[in-house]
Amino acid sequence: MESASAGQVAGSGTTGSGAAGKIIETRNLVKSFGQTPALRGATLGVRAGEILAIMGPSGSGKSTLLHCIAGILTPEEGEVWYAGERLDTRSDDRRSELRRDRFGFVFQSGQLVPELTAEENVALPLLLSGTRRGPAMAAAREWFGTLGLDGLERRRSGELSGGQAQRVALARGLVGRPAVLFADEPTGSLDSMSGELVMDLLTAAAREHGTTVILVTHDARIAAYADREVIVRDGRVSTLTGAEA
Numbered sequence: 707m708e709s710a711s712a713g714q715v716a717g718s719g720t721t722g723s724g725a726a727g728k729i730i731e732t733r734n735l736v737k738s739f740g741q742t743p744a745l746r747g748a749t750l751g752v753r754a755g756e757i758l759a760i761m762g763p764s765g766s767g768k769s770t771l772l773h774c775i776a777g778i779l780t781p782e783e784g785e786v787w788y789a790g791e792r793l794d795t796r797s798d799d800r801r802s803e804l805r806r807d808r809f810g811f812v813f814q815s816g817q818l819v820p821e822l823t824a825e826e827n828v829a830l831p832l833l834l835s836g837t838r839r840g841p842a843m844a845a846a847r848e849w850f851g852t853l854g855l856d857g858l859e860r861r862r863s864g865e866l867s868g869g870q871a872q873r874v875a876l877a878r879g880l881v882g883r884p885a886v887l888f889a890d891e892p893t894g895s896l897d898s899m900s901g902e903l904v905m906d907l908l909t910a911a912a913r914e915h916g917t918t919v920i921l922v923t924h925d926a927r928i929a930a931y932a933d934r935e936v937i938v939r940d941g942r943v944s945t946l947t948g949a950e951a
């Protein structure tokens with residue numbers, strides 16, 4: 707990997723999910739918040755279709771890394787590549803477009819829009835990317851059976867259990883058939899049984915659709931669902947054996 711440019715490596719995965727190459731590559735990312743360093747040279751490659759768990763102590767830079775990869779934050783130094791395209795130097799508009807069209811997001815609970823029904827919450831990414839209401843709602847409803855949510859389509863988030871709400875959030879993350887699903891502590895507020903159910907559903911859906919998943923978690927039982935784990939410590943990424951990730 708060291709001898710090839712990030713563009714060449716990332717470019718080998720341009721066809722997206724299922725390709726043998728890396729769909730995502732970060733090189734030496736540096737990012738600070740004021741005086742607080744969050745990333746200090748974070749290098750990571752993710753293969754298309756891989757389910758990757760990012761672990762590490764609190765405050766080590768996991769969420770910052772996830773946000774840099776997803777184009778939500780831009781690093782001060784280093785490079786982010788997605789499917790052969792250098793992302794960190796692209797315009798805000800281009801990064802928003804990728805987030806809307808190619809990426810899905812599932813974050814810790816509490817992120818459903820309370821005024822909307824469960825099915826409207828799931829349809830939201832499609833509505834925002836211009837799909838008409840009818841087809842968007844139909845696509846949203848398909849996920850309810852898959853995720854064991856039948857009958858809850860019209861409920862608002864306040865009328866759902868934590869586990870149900872998190873499955874609705876998962877459906878929302880997957881409804882646009884994203885190439886990459888970013889999940890930051892997706893089971894953070896759930897008891898272990900609900901957390902394992904969400905992970906069973908997440909990994910099954912991702913494998914069925916060839917979705918690449920980047921999952922931040924503190925929980926080793928949740929990380930065990932991934933194909934591979936990396937550790938973030940002091941703003942750098944390593945594997946369990948200490949090698950570069």
Ligand SMILES: Nc1ncnc2c1ncn2[C@@H]1O[C@H](COP(=O)(O)OP(=O)(O)OP(=O)(O)O)[C@@H](O)[C@H]1O
Binds near residue numbers: 762769
């Ligand atoms: N918006 C922000 N403003 C100021 N400091 C921030 C901000 N976001 C992160 N930091 C700091 O950057 C460092 C890395 O934070 P980050 O959230 O990436 O860590 P983390 O590993 O995801 O932590 P946790 O596991 O607790 O969620 C921490 O010192 C944190 O306090």
